[in-house]
Amino acid sequence: MASSPKSGAKDPATKTLDVNEERRQLLIQTTTVFGAAGAACVAYPFIKTLSPNRDVQAAATLEVDLTTIPEGTSTTVLWQGKPVFIWHRNAEQIAQAAEDDATAAMDPEADAARVQRPEWLVVMGVCTHLGCVPMKGGEYGGWRCPCHGSQFDNSGRVRHGPAGTNLPVPPYTFVSNDSIVIG
Ligand code: FES
Numbered sequence: 001m002a003s004s005p006k007s008g009a010k011d012p013a014t015k016t017l018d019v020n021e022e023r024r025q026l027l028i029q030t031t032t033v034f035g036a037a038g039a040a041c042v043a044y045p046f047i048k049t050l051s052p053n054r055d056v057q058a059a060a061t062l063e064v065d066l067t068t069i070p071e072g073t074s075t076t077v078l079w080q081g082k083p084v085f086i087w088h089r090n091a092e093q094i095a096q097a098a099e100d101d102a103t104a105a106m107d108p109e110a111d112a113a114r115v116q117r118p119e120w121l122v123v124m125g126v127c128t129h130l131g132c133v134p135m136k137g138g139e140y141g142g143w144r145c146p147c148h149g150s151q152f153d154n155s156g157r158v159r160h161g162p163a164g165t166n167l168p169v170p171p172y173t174f175v176s177n178d179s180i181v182i183g
Contacts, residue, residue: 114157
């Protein structure tokens with residue numbers, strides 16, 4: 001006759017189950033801890049890669065001293081790797097830009113809406129057709145694109161295709177009377 005387990009003593013099968021359950025819990029905890037540590041190790045370089053370094057942060061904005069640009073002339077600066085035209089317009093050029101509000105019909109935009117101060121025109125120097133850098137000149141007083149002949153007036157508005165839109169105005173702020181920060 002098989003003997004029954006003594007009172008209070010565990011059935012060997014139950015004991016095995018308890019041990020297995022303890023091992024299972026231990027394995028889950030260990031896996032969770034190492035898994036989290038592993039994820040952190042992988043995530044750190046990844047997050048570090050995503051954070052802009054100092055050079056990139058510096059390039060995000062660009063301060064330009066306007067005193068170096070005589071009236072009637074323009075200069076080109078590089079902002080975020082792209083050219084930006086800054087034109088110190090004279091009275092005649094400002095008047096022409098306002099007069100052309102009525103005829104700049106390809107991408108209608110008033111000159112006053114494209115400048116913060118009439119004497120300073122700030123536009124991206126990237127043709128809106130396929131991205132060439134326009135050159136000063138052309139029939140409309142602004143720029144002419146050497147690639148396919150688009151022309152822009154002295155407000156940077158497109159006046160002759162194949163480009164279909166005006167030269168965009170980048171974000172910029174006057175930080176003093178003689179200086180702007182682009183970006
Ligand atoms: S890229 Fe300027 S006209 Fe084509």
